[in-house]
Amino acid sequence: MKTESAGALEQLIARAATVLRRARHVCVLTGAGISAESGIPTFRDALTGLWSKFRPEELATLEAFERDPQLVWQWYEWRRDLVRQAQPNAGHRALAELARRVPRLTLVTQNVDGLHQRAGSPAVLEYHGNILRDRCMLEQVVADRSEDSRHGVPRCSACGGLLRPDVVWFGEAIPREAMLLAAAAADDCDAFLSIGTSSLVYPAAGLAEVALQRRVPVIEVNPNPTDLSAAADLVLQGPAGTILPLLLEQLAHPPG
Numbered sequence: 001m002k003t004e005s006a007g008a009l010e011q012l013i014a015r016a017a018t019v020l021r022r023a024r025h026v027c028v029l030t031g032a033g034i035s036a037e038s039g040i041p042t043f044r045d046a047l048t049g050l051w052s053k054f055r056p057e058e059l060a061t062l063e064a065f066e067r068d069p070q071l072v073w074q075w076y077e078w079r080r081d082l083v084r085q086a087q088p089n090a091g092h093r094a095l096a097e098l099a100r101r102v103p104r105l106t107l108v109t110q111n112v113d114g115l116h117q118r119a120g121s122p123a124v125l126e127y128h129g130n131i132l133r134d135r136c137m138l139e140q141v142v143a144d145r146s147e148d149s150r151h152g153v154p155r156c157s158a159c160g161g162l163l164r165p166d167v168v169w170f171g172e173a174i175p176r177e178a179m180l181l182a183a184a185a186a187d188d189c190d191a192f193l194s195i196g197t198s199s200l201v202y203p204a205a206g207l208a209e210v211a212l213q214r215r216v217p218v219i220e221v222n223p224n225p226t227d228l229s230a231a232a233d234l235v236l237q238g239p240a241g242t243i244l245p246l247l248l249e250q251l252a253h254p255p256g
């Protein structure tokens with residue numbers, strides 16, 4: 001016997017599928033929540049255990065790295081191991097499939113784990129970079145590690161400069177191409193999907209606001225309410241790994 005809430009959720013998913021079926025260009029923003037079911041702690045949860053005494057801004061900033069590069073690298077190496085052991089989940093795979101079902105889809109992710117690409121999503125905009133790449137602090141380019149990486153702080157094989165994770169830290173600019181392409185997609189899309197994000201970190205959270213200002217349908221997928229929920233047109237409350245496959249199912253089998 002279907003519970004009332006299950007019935008209500010099914011109707012909301014059917015309405016979301018109708019929006020996507022009519023869409024010419026879907027813009028999707030994802031956050032840490034879509035990777036939670038792959039065993040990667042969400043950003044807030046990435047400060048658990050021995051890292052719980054730190055605030056994100058205390059580890060994910062240039063100041064923190066300059067103050068103690070070893071400590072910051074320890075945190076990133078711990079997160080890198082989690083990313084290497086992780087597999088894309090049904091949520092990532094559903095988004096890769098959705099890109100094949102709609103005329104145009106722009107996928108913007110705040111995640112640095114590369115799981116969208118591993119699930120087969122084409123042309124993912126890495127708005128906050130990628131944790132598995134190193135960037136040279138001197139040349140500001142993606143670089144390889146030299147043999148003599150001392151004391152847990154890797155060095156650039158080309159110039160010996162300090163290496164840092166190729167991610168965007170708080171107070172740093174979004175990579176230019178990703179920022180311009182994401183802004184253009186938010187300005188052009190006729191449907192916007194916000195998945196697994198608390199919508200707290202800017203300028204990423206501003207992309208959904210652009211869609212709202214343009215009166216484009218905004219659909220949120222999240223088991224918990226967020227700063228965006230009140231303004232969103234449809235809120236599909238549940239885990240992305242459950243909701244997104246159901247959305248694809250509805251897209252494939254329109255009612256009646």
Ligand code: BV8
Binds near residue numbers: 044167168171199
């Ligand atoms: C900048 C990479 C200036 C590093 C990250 C305007 C207003 C207020 C503040 C600001 C503002 N503009 C700028 C700021 C400051 C700051 C900011 O936004 N601060 C916040 C904290 C208030 N922004 C910046 O500093 C940005 N840079 O402004 O530079 C500038 C400009 C020009 C030139 C020079 C400088 C840079 C921000 C990027 C920082 N880097 N990541 C790393 O990963 O180590 S941010 C990082 O945190 C993530 O990438 C992500 O963006 C964010 C975490 O948010 P979420 O992904 O949403 O994750 P969260 O844990 O919060 O929530 C998880 C959600 O998932 C929850 O809602 C949960 O319910 C849900 N969930 C759980 N399970 C599931 C699920 N959903 C679906 N399915 C499930 N199974």
